[in-house]
Amino acid sequence: MMRNTLQNLLYNSNYDQSDPSTAAFDTLPIIIQKALLQQQRIVLIANNPSIDTASLEALLQPTDMLVLFNDFIHxxxxxxxxxxxxxxxxxxFRKIGDSLLHFGMPPRSNNLTAMxxxxxxxxxxxxxxxTDYQFPLPSDDPRPNDDPITAxxxxxxxxxxxxxxxxxxHCRVLSxxxxxxxxxPIFADIHSSAPTSGFLLYRLLLAARLHVQQRxxxxxxxxxxxxxxxxxxKTAHFWDGHNWAFERQELATPPNSVEIIRQY
Structure with missing residues (x-):
């Protein structure tokens, strides 16, 4: 399979890697930029309910940096x-369509105490x-029944x-x-069609790590x-606006030093 556009740019030895990798690195919050220069591994953890804490405890190492998404697990x-x-x-935290809300932040389900x-x-x-967090009120939620507020x-x-x-x-915006x-490949007929949170961050960090390598x-x-x-x-998918087929294809053949641990 032909490598995608990003991989062609990042892994072609004749290409000046500084521009895309530096831009990706600069997108990260400054405190995370500093941390990446000290760590040895990036661990992205999907919101997959089959992941248990025992497997996390066995996996994690003191030189890891963790990446979590939206209303993250555990x-x-x-x-x-x-x-x-x-x-x-x-x-x-992914923005919810044209609303003022982000998944994983108030008034939606959140982990603010743990954060x-x-x-x-x-x-x-x-x-x-x-966009930056908009500090929305419960009345700003266009679909409150999707995630009813509890006491x-x-x-x-x-x-x-x-x-x-x-x-x-500490805080930045990622388009x-x-x-x-x-x-x-987004779906033009589906409003707000976009990559999943995990795939977007995977691509960003795939690029940013090359800047770290140079530094x-x-x-x-x-x-x-x-x-x-x-x-x-095999995994249930909740929204047709993500191009699951494209993401599965990309993750089926990851580049060197990327390990994907399937979990069902």
Whole structure:
């Protein structure tokens, strides 16, 4: 299979890698840029319910950086477990269509309490899809029945997190049309068709790690582990606006030093 546009650019030895890799690196929050230069492996963890904490404990290493998505799984584990709490963490929250909302942030289901603890223990960065967090009210949710608010739902941003959300060091915006997914076939007839959160971050970090390799003068780029990202149609898919066939095809033949751990 022919490599996609991004891989052709990044892995062609005759191509000047500094532009796409540096642009991807510069998209990251500053605190995560610094952390990447110190770590040895990037671990992206899908919101796959078959992933248990025992497998996470066995997988994680002290030199990892973690990437979590939206209303991510096992929040207490990542915030408090000895094998995870001290690891740098990058969180991505996808924007919900044309609304003011992002998945994983109030008024939708969220892990704000765990996020607050994460920020106290280790380098902590956030990427918001398409726009900064808009601090929406429950009345701004166009489809409140999709995720009804319960009495235990955290709706107010704690002061420390509020400071981080206004800090360029900790928080940045990533467009779903970023150049790292320029080859992604969206569906023109589906509003807000875009890559999945996991695939978008995979592509961004695939590029950014080459900048890290140059900065470190390393023989090989940082390794990437993707846990729970499946390359077939056995997993239930929830939205037709993601091009699942394209993503499965891309992840079926990952580049060197990228390991994909299927989980069912």
């Amino acid at each position: 929040a207490d584990f990542f915030a408090h477990h000895p094998s995870a709490k001290d690891l740098p963490k990058l969180l991505f 607050l603890d994460m920020a106290k223990h280790a380098p902590f960065g956030i990427l918001f899809g398409n 235990s739902r955290v709706l107010e941003i704690p002061e420390l997190l509020n400071e981080l959300l206004h800090s360029d060091e 779903e049309q970023d150049s790292v997914v320029a080859d992604y 470190q003068n390393a023989a090989t780029p940082l390794s990437i582990v993707m846990l729970g990202f499946n390359n077939d149609d």
